[in-house]
Amino acid sequence: MNGPAFFMRHAGYRLLPAGRKTGDAVADADTLFGVSLPLNTGKTLRLSSCWMVVTPQWAATSFKAVAEAGFRHDIERKVAIEAALKSGEPCVLLALGKRTMTARDIFVTHDPRAARLCSEGEVKTFNATLEKTWTS
Amino acid sequence: METFVLRALLRTPIIRRGFVTLDALLMATLGTGDVSHLVRCEEGLYFASAGFAVDATATQRASFVASMRPEHSPQWLEVVRSNTLDGDLKIGLSRQREGGNIISAYTATVAKAIEWYATGEPQSVLDVMHTVGFIGKRRTAGFGEVTHWETEPGDLDGLVGYGNEPLRPIPTERWTSGGDWVPVEAAWKAPYWDVRSRTRCFVPEAF
Numbered sequence: 001m002n003g004p005a006f007f008m009r010h011a012g013y014r015l016l017p018a019g020r021k022t023g024d025a026v027a028d029a030d031t032l033f034g035v036s037l038p039l040n041t042g043k044t045l046r047l048s049s050c051w052m053v054v055t056p057q058w059a060a061t062s063f064k065a066v067a068e069a070g071f072r073h074d075i076e077r078k079v080a081i082e083a084a085l086k087s088g089e090p091c092v093l094l095a096l097g098k099r100t101m102t103a104r105d106i107f108v109t110h111d112p113r114a115a116r117l118c119s120e121g122e123v124k125t126f127n128a129t130l131e132k133t134w135t136s
Numbered sequence: 137m138e139t140f141v142l143r144a145l146l147r148t149p150i151i152r153r154g155f156v157t158l159d160a161l162l163m164a165t166l167g168t169g170d171v172s173h174l175v176r177c178e179e180g181l182y183f184a185s186a187g188f189a190v191d192a193t194a195t196q197r198a199s200f201v202a203s204m205r206p207e208h209s210p211q212w213l214e215v216v217r218s219n220t221l222d223g224d225l226k227i228g229l230s231r232q233r234e235g236g237n238i239i240s241a242y243t244a245t246v247a248k249a250i251e252w253y254a255t256g257e258p259q260s261v262l263d264v265m266h267t268v269g270f271i272g273k274r275r276t277a278g279f280g281e282v283t284h285w286e287t288e289p290g291d292l293d294g295l296v297g298y299g300n301e302p303l304r305p306i307p308t309e310r311w312t313s314g315g316d317w318v319p320v321e322a323a324w325k326a327p328y329w330d331v332r333s334r335t336r337c338f339v340p341e342a343f
């Protein structure tokens with residue numbers, strides 16, 4: 001499974017308005033990053049300037065998504081990334097700035113030795129097991 | 137079909153983005169998406185390795201500035217066209233800033249040659265490649281100039297190296313050689329630029 005498909009299955013389709021779904025994960029991911037989404041404050045905002053950690057079991061974000069989307073907001077980014085990488089399951093790590101993200105920028109991390117931190121137009125690959133805080 | 141090594145001797149540093157697999161190089165040269173008559177292919181997976189640098193002595197930064205001026209380029213003018221009802225094409229200062237100078241930074245490798253390992257028809261591959269004068273990125277700026285192409289019989293099939301390491305992106309479910317390799321998401325078949333061609337793969341560590 002590629003990055004956009006993984007992201008949309010476990011997080012993106014919870015946010016994308018039903019009328020915008022096409023079933024093509026790549027096209028839907030590009031749509032998702034370009035539309036205004038409802039916030040828990042009542043306003044709307046494009047999916048930007050936030051972080052997301054997506055695993056098959058849970059997804060955490062700093063984006064103020066509506067509660068119905070089911071994202072975790074109870075953990076900090078560093079803790080979420082470490083928990084996802086240590087879970088042994090694939091995950092997607094996103095760090096979104098103000099520029100629009102595209103589907104091609106999303107990569108799944110399959111192994112903490114090659115963790116991939118995805119941003120707009122840039123993917124940083126690093127070995128998380130070499131971090132000072134890493135304890136297996 | 138036989139195992140062989142294809143070698144491109146370089147005159148200038150080469151800029152590589154990605155794995156530069158031999159099948160991709162052949163497809164780009166021939167302008168086709170199928171080169172199975174040249175290189176062995178099983179269910180979409182070509183027995184053609186990534187391009188490995190030979191005697192790489194150094195790397196260097198290479199940066200280029202693309203000056204994207206709306207007033208000079210009709211195509212760019214269309215992209216940043218004002219979103220007004222009357223189709224006004226006047227571009228304000230703030231939108232002009234979306235164009236301007238854009239820097240693209242690359243890393244160039246200084247190497248004696250680039251080598252590929254593959255299973256296929258070496259003479260036919262050489263016939264295709266011998267007319268190619270430049271490989272890699274930024275060819276028009278002089279990078280990746282090839283002085284000579286050559287082939288020789290090889291031991292590697294294009295998938296698995298001497299240390300049982302992957303020589304190109306290979307989907308993990310199709311990897312049978314064992315070893316503790318790090319899986320990453322990568323494109324393993326053409327079109328390599330397409331997100332839909334990416335999956336969980338073992339890839340050469342040199343990249």
